[in-house]
Amino acid sequence: MCKAGDFERCDYRTEWKMGYKVLSNVEKLKNSIFKMNSWLLIMRAIVTALVWASAVQLIGIWLIRGPRVFKVWPPCNQLDLHVASELPKLPIPVFPPKRVYKNNGYLMVSCNGGLNQMRAAICDMVAIARYLNVTLIVPELDKNSFWAASEFQDIFDVNHFIRSLRDEVRILKKLPPKLNKRAVYSLPPVSWSNISYYIHQILPLVRKYKVVHLNKTDARVANNGLPLEIQKLRCRVNFHGLRFTSQIEETGRKLVRILREKGPFLVLHLRYEMDMLAFSGCSHGCTNDEVEELNTMRYANPLWKEKDIDSEMKRVEGLCPLTPEETALVLVALGIDHNVQIYIAAGDIYGGDRRMEGLKAAFPNVVRKETLLEPSELRFFPNHSSQMAALDYLVSLESDIFVPTYDGNMAKVVEGHRRFLGFKKTILLDRRLLIGLIDQFTSGSLSWDEFSSIVKEAHADRMGSPKKRVSIVDKPKEEDYFYSNPHECLQLLDKPLRTT
Numbered sequence: 001m002c003k004a005g006d007f008e009r010c011d012y013r014t015e016w017k018m019g020y021k022v023l024s025n026v027e028k029l030k031n032s033i034f035k036m037n038s039w040l041l042i043m044r045a046i047v048t049a050l051v052w053a054s055a056v057q058l059i060g061i062w063l064i065r066g067p068r069v070f071k072v073w074p075p076c077n078q079l080d081l082h083v084a085s086e087l088p089k090l091p092i093p094v095f096p097p098k099r100v101y102k103n104n105g106y107l108m109v110s111c112n113g114g115l116n117q118m119r120a121a122i123c124d125m126v127a128i129a130r131y132l133n134v135t136l137i138v139p140e141l142d143k144n145s146f147w148a149a150s151e152f153q154d155i156f157d158v159n160h161f162i163r164s165l166r167d168e169v170r171i172l173k174k175l176p177p178k179l180n181k182r183a184v185y186s187l188p189p190v191s192w193s194n195i196s197y198y199i200h201q202i203l204p205l206v207r208k209y210k211v212v213h214l215n216k217t218d219a220r221v222a223n224n225g226l227p228l229e230i231q232k233l234r235c236r237v238n239f240h241g242l243r244f245t246s247q248i249e250e251t252g253r254k255l256v257r258i259l260r261e262k263g264p265f266l267v268l269h270l271r272y273e274m275d276m277l278a279f280s281g282c283s284h285g286c287t288n289d290e291v292e293e294l295n296t297m298r299y300a301n302p303l304w305k306e307k308d309i310d311s312e313m314k315r316v317e318g319l320c321p322l323t324p325e326e327t328a329l330v331l332v333a334l335g336i337d338h339n340v341q342i343y344i345a346a347g348d349i350y351g352g353d354r355r356m357e358g359l360k361a362a363f364p365n366v367v368r369k370e371t372l373l374e375p376s377e378l379r380f381f382p383n384h385s386s387q388m389a390a391l392d393y394l395v396s397l398e399s400d401i402f403v404p405t406y407d408g409n410m411a412k413v414v415e416g417h418r419r420f421l422g423f424k425k426t427i428l429l430d431r432r433l434l435i436g437l438i439d440q441f442t443s444g445s446l447s448w449d450e451f452s453s454i455v456k457e458a459h460a461d462r463m464g465s466p467k468k469r470v471s472i473v474d475k476p477k478e479e480d481y482f483y484s485n486p487h488e489c490l491q492l493l494d495k496p497l498r499t500t
């Protein structure tokens with residue numbers, strides 16, 4: 001597929017052919033989902049090919065005039081160059097000298113949530129510990145959460161974490177034994193707090209009790225309004241201090257190598273898993289038995305407070321993960337090459353093969369870690385959803401295109417990390433708009449070419465390119481998440497890559 005403003009250099013006939021090829025897949029897809037007259041499809045095929053070709057031109061023009069970021073997109077002929085290249089080997093780290101400071105006490109933290117929520121929280125807590133001049137004990141990961149059940153050292157390289165940050169903060173694996181018997185003061189910090197909260201509310205507790213245990217960590221630090229050095233430290237922990245264990249890193253590199261050998265790949269974070277659907281109450285396209293199963297699971301989980309959910313209403317508001325069928329339509333509408341490898345970064349897709357039919361008809365090269373690796377290569381990671389999520393995280397970082405179907409923590413943290421890696425293309429789907437368009441298209445009130453061009457147009461500036469994070473005073477929930485766009489830490493494209 002041609003990209004990056006070099007459309008003159010791309011073979012136009014290939015583009016045309018691809019327009020048809022893509023379209024024939026649209027047809028397959030639609031046959032598996034909707035019934036339609038075939039002559040109408042042929043008419044649409046012709047019109048679509050025309051629209052497609054002119055859309056390519058338009059996009060080309062837009063790219064030339066557009067922001068500099070697109071120069072970092074691999075143009076069509078460079079995509080192949082990628083194939084030969086390997087993931088860069090991790091540099092042999094030279095650890096900085098320790099920072100010497102007067103220790104105010106000890107901070108213990110218990111992270112809650114899934115892997116990526118905890119990842120962000122770890123970065124926050126390092127920054128807090130640094131600015132309170134305390135000693136941080138290696139964070140404890142959530143063992144009760146539905147989403148994770150591992151120790152820090154099962155996921156992250158704990159020695160690298162400690163040593164690579166030692167010029168900022170002292171981190172210990174365990175509380176010193178002499179402190180073990182003391183009463184530890186536990187509390188959940190107030191959500192979205194700024195540094196003055198930690199200085200004025202938490203530090204006096206640390207001074208008084210010597211050991212303070214922050215027992216919840218999700219979104220406890222504000223997105224905005226923090227000193228620049230704190231924002232940069234959050235990034236430094238995220239992009240340099242946190243490294244997965246060598247076993248996870250090696251397996252991740254192997255997955256990427258296998259994918260690269262076969263050409264470009266798109267990572268689809270298809271968040272269509274049972275837990276997500278049960279939790280969110282989204283059941284569009286499910287059978288009655290499945291709806292019942294999902295509801296039973298939701299009512300049984302005391303942590304999921306919202307019980308009575310109107311699935312259709314939620315879907316129309318754009319609050320549901322896209323279904324595999326909806327996703328397939330959108331990817332085809334966006335003009336994604338049907339030959340591209342699509343790596344599914346997710347656990348089991350709810351409904352299994354039945355729900356994946358349409359996507360596989362449109363994109364035959366659907367793969368996942370279980371199909372790329374031997375079972376023996378994943379044997380180190382049995383039943384450890386966090387380690388599986390870590391593998392998917394690594395593959396997601398490296399992909400040519402990343403498409404999340406829901407804006408959960410993985411989607412957001414990977415989006416931010418890809419921005420850091422040079423504004424790699426992340427397609428941020430506007431689900432609310434898409435659901436409306438999909439419903440119009442499937443009911444026949446919108447033609448394929450109208451549907452496709454609106455989808456393309458609506459996402460032209462939702463590709464993870466440089467922009468300022470949206471900040472809304474007093475409405476932290478509605479702001480852009482710091483970790484999805486840590487713009488303070490992103491190098492301008494005409495400057496060399498920043499290393500810290």
Ligand SMILES: *[C@@H]1O[C@H](CO)[C@@H](O)[C@H](O)[C@H]1NC(C)=O
Nearest residue numbers: 100101102104131132133203
């Ligand atoms: C932390 O230590 C630095 C010196 O290393 C000092 O300037 C700063 O005031 C200290 N902050 C607190 C909260 O103790």
Ligand SMILES: *[C@@H]1O[C@H](CO)[C@@H](O)[C@H](O)[C@H]1NC(C)=O
Nearest residue numbers: 112185186187188214215216
């Ligand atoms: C956190 O600590 C507070 C105060 O000790 C306690 O009430 C609360 O239940 C604890 N929360 C968790 C998640 O452990």
Ligand SMILES: *[C@@H]1O[C@H](CO)[C@@H](O)[C@H](O)[C@H]1NC(C)=O
Nearest residue numbers: 193194195196197224225226
């Ligand atoms: C920090 O938060 C407190 C309480 O929410 C607020 O009153 C204060 O103005 C904030 N400080 C800064 C520097 O944003």
Ligand SMILES: *[C@@H]1O[C@H](CO)[C@@H](O)[C@H](O)[C@H]1NC(C)=O
Nearest residue numbers: 378379380381382383384385
């Ligand atoms: C993984 O979990 C499943 C179901 O929870 C269980 O049946 C299986 O024995 C577990 N496997 C391992 C290796 O722990």
